[in-house]
Amino acid sequence: MTMQAVKEGYWYGQETAATEVLNALRDYRSAEAAMRRRTRTSMAMGETDLLALRYLLECERSARDVGPKELASRLGITSASMTSLVDRLVKNGYVTREPHPSDRRALVLRPTSGSDQEVRETLGDMHRRMMEVAESLSRGESLVVVDFLRRIRDAVDGIEANDPRTGHN
Numbered sequence: 754m755t756m757q758a759v760k761e762g763y764w765y766g767q768e769t770a771a772t773e774v775l776n777a778l779r780d781y782r783s784a785e786a787a788m789r790r791r792t793r794t795s796m797a798m799g800e801t802d803l804l805a806l807r808y809l810l811e812c813e814r815s816a817r818d819v820g821p822k823e824l825a826s827r828l829g830i831t832s833a834s835m836t837s838l839v840d841r842l843v844k845n846g847y848v849t850r851e852p853h854p855s856d857r858r859a860l861v862l863r864p865t866s867g868s869d870q871e872v873r874e875t876l877g878d879m880h881r882r883m884m885e886v887a888e889s890l891s892r893g894e895s896l897v898v899v900d901f902l903r904r905i906r907d908a909v910d911g912i913e914a915n916d917p918r919t920g921h922n
Contacts, residue, residue, distance in 0.1 A: 774901075778905070788879060789803070792875050792876060795875055796871060796872075796875060797845070798845075798847075801828055801830065801834075801838060802838060802841060802842060802847075804828060805824055805828060805838060805842065805848075806842065806847055806848070806864060806868055806872065807872065808824065808827055808828075809824070809848060809862055809863070809864045810864050810868070810872060813863065813864055818853065818854070818861045819861065819862055820853065820859055820860055820861055820862065821835050821836070821839055821860060821862060822835075824839075824862060839862065842862075846865055846867060846868070847864060847865060847867075847868040847871075848862050848863065848864055848865065848868065849862075849863050849865060850862060851863055
């Protein structure tokens with residue numbers, strides 16, 4: 754349901770409103786997952802590879818050095834998986850391994866300039882369109898959306914892995 758529909762009084766009861774919000778959130782998540790699949794396909798990368806590259810690009814922009822250990826921790830993967838991931842990214846020309854500036858035993862992972870350009874070209878239009886939608890919100894609407902998303906995140910983060918209500922052991 755659009756903001757226009759809400760303003761015109763098409764919002765029925767609180768239960769329907771909550772269902773509409775959660776359905777819209779699910780629809781967004783599905784659209785985002787499909788976009789990520791298209792991006793991974795166009796760049797011939799797996800989900801973890803793309804997440805790693807995006808994190809390295811983000812750190813590069815803020816002049817932060819990142820080593821394999823930090824990246825593995827960030828992605829929640831083992832050191833063996835990290836080695837395979839870095840080998841793939843290096844082989845495909847997305848990342849380089851460089852000596853750490855102050856610790857000669859350590860390595861720093863750096864995205865290549867070509868990887869930054871490819872990510873920008875692949876994701877740039879999508880980010881611009883999303884920014885246009887976000888910028889179209891009033892300050893009050895933005896505050897409501899941010900508050901809602903943070904509360905939803907907290908609700909999801911609060912679910913225990915061993916909680917019998919979640920069906921997980």
